[in-house]
Amino acid sequence: MFHSLGRYILLLRLSFRKPEKFSVYWAEIMREMVSQGIGSLGIICIISVFIGAVAAIQVAFQLISPLIPKEVVGSISRDSTILEFSPTISALVLSGRIGSSIASQIGTMRVTEQIDALEIMGVNAPGYLIAPKIIAGVSMIPLLVIISVILGLSGGYIACLVSRDVAPTDYIMGLKDGFNTVTVTVCAVKATVFGFIITSVCSYFGFYTSGGALEVGQSATKGVVFSCIWILFADLVISSLLL
């Protein structure tokens, strides 16, 4: 375990060496941003609306009581969506969407000697392949999470409109009531850290792939599993430190 951790840290250090030519790296960063950001927008939109709707319905189901004001459903849905559902569930889904793609892409390059070809040319392969993915991840995943929060809360509103368990006006009032900006800060920190974990962990497993097609698949699976575990661990640490 310590051997792997050491290799992971050394790989990150190599990844952030001075680039050979900034313009080439900048083009790679832009390409990765489009791939990770625009490429994941569809799945994020779908899961966010459903998660927000389900959260509102379940909170309403548990809190139906004459003693509890209906606005509470909006408040609890808002805080759960901002603090947990949007960043964490989005990150777990993105680790499957982005992480497996990164691990298999880099892994395939490794087993087909494309990484060796880069190194022979004098290119810092981790810098060229991994750094743009990490930079794109820590910038695009927070943006996706912000979109997820907005769509999640909209999903809750739609659920209220359809189910009539809670009046939409009560839900909106609940969203505004007692809003604490710290929740947004925690959400942003989580999204950035999760973005780093997904891209760096999956790059690590891809970069150290050896063998053939079977091993590339195994690297992608390991990358997704380990990044999911680290996301949940980081979620716990950030929540306990910042809340």
Added chain:
Amino acid sequence: MIEVQEIYKTFGKNEVLRGISATFKPGKNNLIIGSSGSGKTTLLKCIVGLHEPTSGDVLYDSVNFTKMHFEGRVPIRKQIGMLFQNSALFDSMTVEQNIIFPLNLFTDMSNSEKHDRADFCLKRVNLEGKNKLYPAELSGGMKKRVGIARAISMQPKYLFVDEPNSGLDPKTAILIDELISEITEEYQTTTVIVTHDMNSVMGIGDHVIFLHNGEKWWEGSNHQIAHTDNKELNSFVFASKFMQAAREKL
């Protein structure tokens, strides 16, 4: 000129290379031959720095490459061109983008200069007009030729070739051999070719090194191979009945 001095390489307890020394001169086709598992590719990877030797040195024009760190090796690596066994073309790039990739990173050439250079390299390997194709659209022989075009795009001083004929039909294999040989002579590159193809050995082997069980077992030219009394080399070279019959006619 490349000098290899007493190279040892072990993987765990497995000693793959045992004290190999050799000198590879410019303008010559230097071939490393040997049966599977004899350490040919490992030696090549030690020479280009993809593997670090357990002990020993590799000198490029008297500069000790083995003792250098990553940054120190970059100026030498810019002078290296390499053709890999499976060509190792970048899948996501077109043929032209593959060729101009090192030019983008290491030169200040303008776009038109880079495109001209790509056209020149493609013409040199008889692939004019294939600029916009992707590697997936090319045959095995064409991939090898694009690999050579990419290898010569930076006008290398040292050219390394790993199993150039694997997976190719005999006619295409001869074309690739001739192309490598022509480039070596034209640019006076120090060319090191790893192969177990006897057609290559007999056709272009100016300087041949035979590895056996990780040791340098024999060294000479392709003309000397047919008359050697080295038992292991004979059993490798004349393994086929065709080669045995050819030897009897010599």
